[in-house]
Amino acid sequence: MAFLDIEHLEKAFGILRVVKDFNLGIQKGEFVSLLGPSGCGKTTVLRMVAGFETPNSGAIRIDGKDVVNQRPNQRNIGMVFQAYALFPNLTVAQNVGFGLKIKGVGRADQDIRVAEMLRLIGLPDLGNRYPFQLSGGQQQRVALARALAVKPSVLLLDEPLSALDAKIRVSLRTEIREIQQKLGITTIFVTHDQEEALSISDRIVVMNGGIAEQVGAPFEIYNRPNTKFVANFVGTLNTFDAAVLDPAAGRVSLAGTEITLPQPLVSLTGDRIALALRPEALHLGRFEGREVVLPGVITDVHFLGSVIRVRADVAGASVALDTFNRADTPPPPVGAAAEVSFSAADLIVLGG
Template identity: 70%
Template sequence: MAFLNIEHLEKSFGTNHVVKDFNLAIEQGEFVSLLGPSGCGKTTVLRMVAGFETTSSGAISIDGQDVTHLRPNQRNIGMVFQSYALFPNLTVAQNVGFGMRVAGRPKSEIKARVDEMLRLIGLPKLGNRYPFQLSGGQQQRVALARALAVQPRVLLLDEPLSALDAKIRVSLREEIREIQRELGITTIFVTHDQEEALSMSDRVVVMNGGVAEQTGAPFEIYNHPTTRFVAQFVGTLNTLSATVVDAKTGGVTVGETAIALNRPLDGAKAGETINLALRPEVVSLGRKDGRDTVLAGRLAEVHFLGSTIRMRVDVGGTLISLDTFNTPDTPPPQIGEAVELSLAERDLLVLSD
């Protein structure tokens, strides 16, 4: 049995069914992200695991113990919130040791643990400061130390980086992951930021409308999405309408271009329209060896992003995005210029609804 088990979890607020038959098994020491748009149910799942929300049905167990109906303080869970939630009238050290004081731990043990946590988060000399004297990134580090000080069985992180600026977010997510690995603590991380989820997680659960649409490693989620929503939500995606010619062999046409997918299209029939998708990075400007499908179009947009350039090409009324590396000596084509795109059939995804 996994260390943290969530089985058939449901949550309704009146007639609003916000979590539907949610199942997830997390191994000890695993870092799992719940990824999805606002309102998809990810924070509600987290709050039910923490005990801040009651379940409508289903069960939650930690290390073999059923905690479904236990109060939050009986579950031995650490939680970090988006808004830091530090006590403004307490010093950094007092904030970190708060949970241990409530638990009645000896002062000497509290001091030793607080000092250990402050070293862990890289703030060993700031114990006497107050939250208002810290930056946002420092405050979130303190909130993390407070959650870890009580030695919880599970760490829950509810969009802890969303209030920080871009550079601090990147550095802090790396620190959180490093600390999590060092401690080996089982962690659930809630975010709507796909880059955070993909870069930090052992596994990602993509949620939509209260349902877990797909669960898998970041590589699998990005490269092999199983539904249209996952494909479109995780990363940038080009979608193409294709007409089925031969469902058994995967023969289709996109506009006037014939494409052999070389795999059966289960449930499809000749003459039907299906949706294909491909990532911008697998599309090349011009002809390229190994990418035998060529589409003709006109350059519609050019977006300079620093190290990369994103272009959008109008192919028969469909805009297809592609990414190329910025080469200072080779400027991109001009908008309106006729261009060719090349791609490999193996990179085309068949989307399910």
Template identity: 70%
Template structure:
């Protein structure tokens, strides 16, 4: 039995249905990300779990209790907002103490808990400061401490890193995950940043158009995308056009070559399919183990430092591929002809 269960959740604003038949079970202590483009309904799902929106249909259970009809202040959840939402009139310590005061916790216990929380987020000396005196990263850590102080059953994070600059974003990512692991708190994290979702989560829910397209571990989502949308949204994807030569043996015809995938296909022979390849699966030139070799023209070379990103046109589709920089091997000139190779088993066949 899951700790947090969302079943057949639906939300409509007038004629516009934002969330359709959304189901999700979250284990105790699990870190789950809702990942999707803006308008996919991820924030609405989170806000319904928090109680800020009332579902049009469906139920939400936390720890066996049906919370669907409860007001936000009765749910015992912790929420961190994109815009920090610290109370500007209260000091850092008073902000962290807010939930405890609302719960009428005795004063000495509040003080101890506040100190413990500030210690946890690594800002033990900032209790007397006010939010306007803090940097964005500090404010968001205080917001996290404030949400955690009341020992919520579930921690909800609504794009908490989006307002921060790149460096802080990456370091806070690690820090949040660390704290979450240490406390073992069940967490739902909403983001449109696939890198955040993949790097932080136990499981990722990829959402599109109000439904969950795929739920799985980051490794699974990235390497075995279930739908075309997931494949395209998570990571960079190269698509090539191919036709099925033999469905039984999993053989495709790609630019006149037979490519054996080694697994059976569900589509009949002769039908057109898209073959997707991750940039890291494609190599410039030939290499051992890469059994498919195609001719290509170099369209674009982007030197990024340690990595060189090359776009090549293979006739059956354009691919983007990454090579590591090597001082003794300059990148190929734009417009030159080259060979591009990949392993047939790395190809992902997308259903039409």
């Protein structure tokens, strides 16, 4: 049995169903991200787990106990909000210890726990400062320490990094993951940023229209998307139109080139299907192990430092591919003819 078990969760606001038959089991100590665009229902799921929203139906069990009818303060959950929500009139130490004070923890034990939390977030000497004297990243660390101080069973993070600049986001998400692993706390992280979810999650739940489109490890979500939505939402995607020649054998025709896919198709002979490739699966020129070679024309080149993003017209589609920067090899000029190669095993058949 999962430590945090969500079954058949439903939530509607008026006639608008924002969460539809949502099911998810999270193991103790697991870090799971809810990933999706605005309005997909991910924050509503988080708020129902926290107790800030009441589901229309379904069950939420923590360590085997149904908590749907419990108030937020009865669920032993720590939550970190997007907007920090620190008390401006309290010092950093008082903010971190606020939950302990509410729980009636003695002053001496409060002080020990607060000091422990400030060391954990790397701010051991800032306990006497006020929130306005901290940077945004420091304030979010304090919010995290406050949530963890009460030793919650589950940690909920509602887009905690979205208000920070890009460099701070990268460093802080790494710190959050390290702290989560050190404490072994079961965590749900809500984000619309695919890079965040891919980089720190044990599993990702990709949500769309109130449902979980796919649940899986980052590697699986990125490389083997189950639906068109997941394929397009997670990462950059190149799509091709192909004709089915032999569905049982997985044979298709892409711009006149016959390709055998690694799996049979459910389509019928003569059907058109959509195939996709990630930019890193495409290569300029011929390479060993890249048995499919298609002619193309370079249409755009973007120098990104260690990587060069090239765009080309190939097989009736405009595709992006990545190549490593080499000081002795300049990128191809726009308008140049080129060959693009890839392995049929890297092709993704796009479903619904």
